[in-house]
Amino acid sequence: MLKTCLFPAAGYGTRFLPATKSLPKEMLPILTKPLIHYGVDEALEAGMDSMAFVTGRGKRALEDYFDISYELEHQIAGSSKEPLLAEIRQLMNKCSFSFTRQNEMKGLGHAIYTGRGLVNDEAFGVVLADDLCINEDGEGVLSQMTKIYEKYRCSIVAVMEVPREQTASYGVISGRAIDDSLIMVDDMVEKPNPDEAPSNLAIIGRYILTPDIFSILERTAPGKNGEVQITDALKTQALEGMVLALKFKGRRFDCGSLHGFVEATNYFYEREYGKDNS
Numbered sequence: 001m002l003k004t005c006l007f008p009a010a011g012y013g014t015r016f017l018p019a020t021k022s023l024p025k026e027m028l029p030i031l032t033k034p035l036i037h038y039g040v041d042e043a044l045e046a047g048m049d050s051m052a053f054v055t056g057r058g059k060r061a062l063e064d065y066f067d068i069s070y071e072l073e074h075q076i077a078g079s080s081k082e083p084l085l086a087e088i089r090q091l092m093n094k095c096s097f098s099f100t101r102q103n104e105m106k107g108l109g110h111a112i113y114t115g116r117g118l119v120n121d122e123a124f125g126v127v128l129a130d131d132l133c134i135n136e137d138g139e140g141v142l143s144q145m146t147k148i149y150e151k152y153r154c155s156i157v158a159v160m161e162v163p164r165e166q167t168a169s170y171g172v173i174s175g176r177a178i179d180d181s182l183i184m185v186d187d188m189v190e191k192p193n194p195d196e197a198p199s200n201l202a203i204i205g206r207y208i209l210t211p212d213i214f215s216i217l218e219r220t221a222p223g224k225n226g227e228v229q230i231t232d233a234l235k236t237q238a239l240e241g242m243v244l245a246l247k248f249k250g251r252r253f254d255c256g257s258l259h260g261f262v263e264a265t266n267y268f269y270e271r272e273y274g275k276d277n278s
């Protein structure tokens with residue numbers, strides 16, 4: 001039922017400099033697939049087939065990745081290398097791709113607002129591809145959120161418990177438990193210090209947003225770090241209507257940090273090749 005997934009991918013990725021001087025962070029590979037490919041896989045699994053990207057200067061590689069590479073494909077046609085492209089080809093056949101640019105890096109909220117032209121007047125998913133999520137035991141995180149959306153028809157954020165001392169790295173929520181995994185949000189703070197955090201439930205890079213978020217973003221003043229924060233707009237939405245937080249099943253790797261990136265690489269390597277090495 002949700003058709004579009006928005007991928008804000010305009011950030012500078014400074015934690016991966018110098019690599020990100022000329023390479024979008026979202027193109028860094030975990031094994032042989034770039035982070036953005038995992039994100040699109042997850043959106044597709046959740047039933048979305050219209051992939052919308054908010055990119056920026058120096059991010060052309062993202063557009064090229066989801067396009068045909070005639071010269072290369074001609075070169076390896078019929079060779080043993082050709083199957084290596086099978087997965088991306090299949091992915092390209094299953095969805096459409098659209099792109100817009102955020103000219104100035106004014107924050108995630110501003111990036112999402114910039115993507116409004118790619119999203120029809122209907123709810124949509126948001127994936128921050130540097131958060132790589134997996135659920136070995138069942139459906140992906142976005143798919144879990146889609147189920148909740150179908151029931152409640154409001155914006156949803158994915159949350160996980162983090163150690164208190166890490167709250168300053170996340171948007172943090174508080175609210176009233178509806179059941180073991182679902183919370184009705186009543187407060188949200190962007191990157192609070194541990195002593196100011198309303199809880200230790202941190203928002204990760206998966207959202208489902210209802211389209212009224214755009215008019216809220218329009219009137220949301222820059223917040224933390226002078227950036228337009230999606231957390232601030234969601235707090236308004238929670239106070240004026242309803243926002244839910246889902247404690248998702250599965251695991252999230254923070255691939256925007258070196259530690260998380262290496263952790264994900266090791267995890268996927270072990271999963272893919274572990275048995276061969278034993």
Ligand code: UTP
Binds near residue numbers: 016102111
């Ligand atoms: P981050 O703050 O994690 O990303 O933003 P960053 O700025 O790329 O990374 P560092 O901290 O410098 O290493 C979270 C997400 O929001 C997007 C980023 O691309 C990332 O997916 N974003 C952030 C935008 O698209 N535009 C912005 O103005 C800010």
